[in-house]
Amino acid sequence: MEPKRELLEALCANARTDTADLARQTGLSESEVEAAIADLEGEGTIRGYQAIVDWEEVDEDHARAAVELNVTLDRETGYAEVSERLAKFPEVSSLHLVSGNYDFLMIVEASSVRRISRFVSEKVAPVPEVTQTVTHFVMETYKEGGIEMNGDDDDDRLSVSP
Amino acid sequence: MVLVKTSERVGRVPPSGIRKFFELAEEREDVISLGVGEPDFSAPWAARDAAIASLERGQTSYTANRGMRELREAIADHCADRYDLDYDPGEEVLVTTGVSEGVDVALRALVDPGDRVAMVDPSYVSYRPGVLLADGEPLPVRTREEEHFRLTYDALQRAGASEADLLILCYPNNPTGAVMREEHLEPVAEFCREHDLRVLSDEIYADLTYEGEHTSIATLDGMRERTIVFNGFSKAYAMTGLRLGYALGPAEGISAMNRIHQYSMLSAPTTAQHAALEALESCEEDVEEMVRAFNRRRRFVLSRFSEMGLDCFEAKGAFYVFPEVPGNDGTFAEGLLEEQGVAVVPGSVFGGAGEGHLRISYASGLPQLKEAMNRMEAFLA
Known part of the structure; x- marks a missing residue:
């Protein structure tokens, strides 16, 4: 596997790994790791680093919804234009064009269900190209970014074995 | 009174040399074990x-x-x-x-x-x-x-x-x-x-x-x-x-x-x-992913050993490395477990040619490996 791909995999496993440990894991020198990461960031392969949060554990309200959107397009307006407009809202945490019965799948986050409802009805539905919205509030999150929220990470192996 | 007569054949087989370390490791709470001969992953879900x-x-x-x-x-x-x-x-x-x-x-x-x-x-x-x-x-x-x-x-x-x-x-x-x-x-x-x-x-x-x-x-x-x-x-x-x-x-x-x-x-x-x-x-992709993870850990551990001045040839298979340690490997392993809570298996358990070495398994997550390497470094200091 080429070094950059290897670095990506190591960072996807744990983006907080420091340069020295990334160097040890990949066999690159620290300066090579720094240069490769700078490249990956510069060319836009790495777009950012985020924490995966279990909001249940945070002592404040947090709500999330998956919103299905149908849109209508015309000569001047394509999916790209509509998506740009929608993506600008800070409430939208992710936005995908999908195959199937609707066009966009949009994940919306806010501090309450009420705020999300208002956001969808006041900001999203009025967008001229949007013809229909269906909002699914998230009731429970079991897995996020590859991490199980109730994952049991106890090591039940024998502590020493041949 | 002995009711069961055991065979001469079974008498030829010595008890496992690993048993002792298993028992020592089980006695303590804070042990990080690098003595495990199996992957830390679970079988692929499929x-x-x-x-x-x-x-x-x-x-x-x-x-x-x-x-x-x-x-x-x-x-x-x-x-x-x-x-x-x-x-x-x-x-x-x-x-x-x-x-x-x-x-x-x-x-x-x-x-x-x-x-x-x-x-x-x-x-x-x-x-x-x-x-x-x-x-x-x-x-x-x-x-x-x-x-x-x-x-x-x-x-x-x-x-x-x-x-x-x-x-x-x-x-x-x-x-x-x-x-x-x-x-x-x-x-x-x-x-x-x-x-x-x-x-x-x-x-x-x-x-x-x-x-x-x-x-x-x-x-x-x-x-x-x-x-x-x-x-x-x-x-x-x-x-x-x-x-x-x-x-x-x-x-x-x-x-x-x-x-x-x-x-x-x-x-x-x-x-x-x-x-x-x-x-x-x-499950071919699951295997490939695990192999890549093992390889990163292998490089990590080898590189830490070289930093702490432990001689270790570059192992390119399984999930073990086999560094050479000063003195008797059994004594070293016991000391490491007692002082730093890191369990390893002495090389001599695997035969006379393993004397003076430790079997270090890197079938553990990187955070555990990192901590274990720091403890080994402290033990050697």
């Missing part, structure tokens, strides 16, 4: 799901002695694709309860009383007892760190292996992590052909070969007819507890092994066979 589904369908009966036909076919296809090993699923494949059972029945099927069985020293702990239980005479062949713990023609010669009947090979090696590429295997094959040695080749760590491909000795000239190859699902598919392995070999050898297997085991666990079939059919 394989576990197939096992569950087979139970739901009520597939809880015996299978054919040699294993489900479909599984043997999948094994034969997989080994042909991946290792260039061509075996007939009807006559030349035996599904066993882990490689351990396979090696045991092979020894009992191939060894006559007094036969000499050469084995790589250091290597996995069950070969020697297996030979003793089969009334054979173990002949350790010492390998050396300077030669990256590979078996060589000279080492075989020096150990008197020309008089042996059988050779047990284990590469990638437990405990050293050594691998033997084709060019290293060729002289060993030459020795076996010259002196008419049969070979039991335990290749359970084959998929965990880094920086290059695994070569099976059975693919070399004139070796197929004298070799039984063992592999299984424990390590690469993280299925140790499901107990599933297989043996590949010439029909007469496999048939002799099956004669014992059919009476002692009847058939390998049915649920595990269903998991294994699914593993071969759909």
